[in-house]
Amino acid sequence: MSARFAIYTLGLIGGLLTFPTCGLAHKLHMFVTIEPGPVVAGRVYYSRTTPYRRARVDLLDRSGKTIKSARSDEEGRFHLKLKDLGLQDLDGFTVRCETKDGHGVEHKILANALTGSQDKHTHDHFEAPQSHGSLRETLALELRPLKEQINALETKIWLRDVLGGVGMLMGVFGLWMFWLARSHSVGKKE
Amino acid sequence: MHLVDGIVSTPLVVSSAIIAAGAVAIGLKRVDPDDVPKIALLSAAFFVASVIRVPIGPGAAHLMLTGLLGLILGPMIFPAVLAGLLLQTLMFGFGGISVLGLNLLNIALPGFLAFLMFSPLLHRCPSSQVIIWGAIAGGFAVIGSSLMVAGSLAFSGQGFWTAAKLIVLANLPVAVVEGLVVGVALSFLFKLKPGLFPQPKLTAKQAA
Numbered sequence: 001m002s003a004r005f006a007i008y009t010l011g012l013i014g015g016l017l018t019f020p021t022c023g024l025a026h027k028l029h030m031f032v033t034i035e036p037g038p039v040v041a042g043r044v045y046y047s048r049t050t051p052y053r054r055a056r057v058d059l060l061d062r063s064g065k066t067i068k069s070a071r072s073d074e075e076g077r078f079h080l081k082l083k084d085l086g087l088q089d090l091d092g093f094t095v096r097c098e099t100k101d102g103h104g105v106e107h108k109i110l111a112n113a114l115t116g117s118q119d120k121h122t123h124d125h126f127e128a129p130q131s132h133g134s135l136r137e138t139l140a141l142e143l144r145p146l147k148e149q150i151n152a153l154e155t156k157i158w159l160r161d162v163l164g165g166v167g168m169l170m171g172v173f174g175l176w177m178f179w180l181a182r183s184h185s186v187g188k189k190e
Numbered sequence: 191m192h193l194v195d196g197i198v199s200t201p202l203v204v205s206s207a208i209i210a211a212g213a214v215a216i217g218l219k220r221v222d223p224d225d226v227p228k229i230a231l232l233s234a235a236f237f238v239a240s241v242i243r244v245p246i247g248p249g250a251a252h253l254m255l256t257g258l259l260g261l262i263l264g265p266m267i268f269p270a271v272l273a274g275l276l277l278q279t280l281m282f283g284f285g286g287i288s289v290l291g292l293n294l295l296n297i298a299l300p301g302f303l304a305f306l307m308f309s310p311l312l313h314r315c316p317s318s319q320v321i322i323w324g325a326i327a328g329g330f331a332v333i334g335s336s337l338m339v340a341g342s343l344a345f346s347g348q349g350f351w352t353a354a355k356l357i358v359l360a361n362l363p364v365a366v367v368e369g370l371v372v373g374v375a376l377s378f379l380f381k382l383k384p385g386l387f388p389q390p391k392l393t394a395k396q397a398a
Contacts, residue, residue, distance in 0.1 A: 004382060009231040012375065016238045016253070104194050157282055162241055165277050166234045172273065173230030180223040 013166065028052060029155045031148050032095050032107040036137045040080040040090070043148065044072050044097045044105065047156065051076025052099070060094040072097075191240075191254065191335055192278070192293055195286030198346040206342075207291030210268070213298070217268035225263075228386075229270045232259050237274035241282065244364060251364045254335065257328035257372045260301030261309055262379075264388045271298040292342055300334025306390050312380065313389055321377035328372025332365035333358060 032042040040059055044052040057078045059068040067085065072078045080095070090109045098104040221229070232255075239253040259267045272294050278284040285293045308327040312320055340354035379386060 005379065005386060006227065006231060008375075008379070008382075009235055013231075013235050013238050016235070016242055098197070103192075104197060157241060161281060162238060165237055165281055168277060169234045169237060169273055170230055173226055173233070177223060177226040177230075180221075180226065184223060 028097065028099065028103045028105040029151075030095065030097055030105045030107050031151045032109070033140070033144055033147065034090070034109070035141065035144075038082050038090075040068075040082065040095060040109075042078055042095065042107070043076045044078065045076045045152070047152075052097070055097050055099065057095060057097045060096055062092040064094075191252070191297055191339055192275075192285030193289050193296070193339065193342060195288050198289060198292060198342050202342060202345050203289055203292060206289075206295050210272075210291035210294045213265075213268040213295070213302075214272055217263075217265045217270075220265050221269070225266060229263060229266055232263060233270040233273045235259075236271055237277060240274065240278060240284070244367070251360050253364060253368050253371070254297060254301075254332060255328075255368065255372065256297055256301030256335065257304045257324070257331035257368065258375055260298075260303070260305040260331060261312065261324070261327060261372075261376065261387055264305050264309075264390070265302060267298050267301045267305070268294065271301070296335055296338040296342060300331040300338065303334060304328075304331045305388075309387060309389050312376070312387060313384075317377075317381065320380045321373040323373075324376030324380075325369035325373030327376075329365040329369035331372075332361050332368050336361045336365075 028044060028046060030042060030044050032040060035041050042057075044055050044057065046052060051074070052072060053074050053076060055072040055076070055078075057070050057072060057080065058066045059080050059082075061067050068080045068082065070078045070080050093109045094106050095109070096104070096106040236255055236259055239255045242252055244251050244253070256267065256271065259270055263270055272290075275285070275290065275294055275297065279287055279290060279293075304327040307330075308323055311323050315323060336357040337354060340357050343353040
């Protein structure tokens with residue numbers, strides 16, 4: 001392998017890393033939160049700036065049966081309104097989004113998410129908190145953008161991660177080459 | 191292109207893992223110590239290209255460079271892509287670990303087919319046409335991978351044409367961009383060092 005080839009390939013890798021406007025991600029992510037109503041709300045996205053638009057999002061019960069479906073909007077946001085279903089507990093339920101091109105993501109609801117979410121408060125007409133239940137809802141709604149931001153930052157792939165991966169690949173192949181060269185020289189001595 | 195766990199049927203997962211293991215073994219058998227740096231660099235190029243998201247339509251697609259990898263590495267494309275793919279799965283969760291074999295075949299096999307089909311042409315054609323054949327090989331690898339992903343989903347109970355239409359349409363712009371990148375890179379490298387590009391082994395009849 002010529003040094004020129006190595007330099008040009010490294011140049012190609014460097015060029016790809018500075019690809020304009022495109023973030024570093026290709027995995028579907030989902031943010032899910034329970035809002036008063038009750039409403040299972042959230043967002044499906046590839047990266048903070050690339051939502052998955054018009055995606056079908058399903059709410060599955062504990063047996064895996066779809067009980068409610070919704071479509072994400074242009075920002076990837078979805079709302080599954082559960083008021084008519086009379087559910088008391090979402091523990092063990094799953095929110096799933098599968099694309100037709102083989103990508104998918106699911107989020108399992110673990111806690112008793114509906115407790116304290118049964119009263120009439122909604123996002124649009126909000127009243128001052130009067131009980132522990134409504135205080136929790138207020139906090140939940142106020143903290144939602146922050147949670148969403150933290151979720152997006154946690155799932156983002158940073159440049160340092162990609163560079164770390166490139167370094168790992170070089171290390172693994174370097175070890176392989178060392179092993180091949182060593183066995184080659186041992187074979188020569190014999 | 192990276193299928194996730196639980197989407198494809200078990201027989202397909204098992205059979206593809208066996209075929210992929212065989213393909214990787216064949217690729218490893220062909221590796222000469224001098225080839226290792228070349229494999230490492232191209233594996234890194236694949237790793238980086240695959241994490242770059244290109245927003246298209248309702249979703250996103252990504253470059254792969256498998257046409258370039260296939261034409262330079264031949265059967266060694268399988269271990270090269272496996273290394274990149276394994277790291278992507280473990281580090282970023284791209285695709286599932288149980289479908290690693292299937293993802294490897296879907297991504298690397300069209301690159302290897304591009305090598306079998308276009309490598310003899312590249313060595314015979316005038317140097318001015320290398321960029322064209324390189325671009326076709328790059329685009330072919332992307333469309334081939336799209337069709338293989340659609341086929342994998344169809345084998346697992348989803349409609350082939352629906353999936354194929356969606357995936358191929360989503361990847362058409364990627365095929366064009368990748369064709370351009372591979373075409374330019376190939377014409378440049380071909381002038382620099384034609385010996386870098388292996389040729390498929392000729393049969394006795396062809397050699398005669």
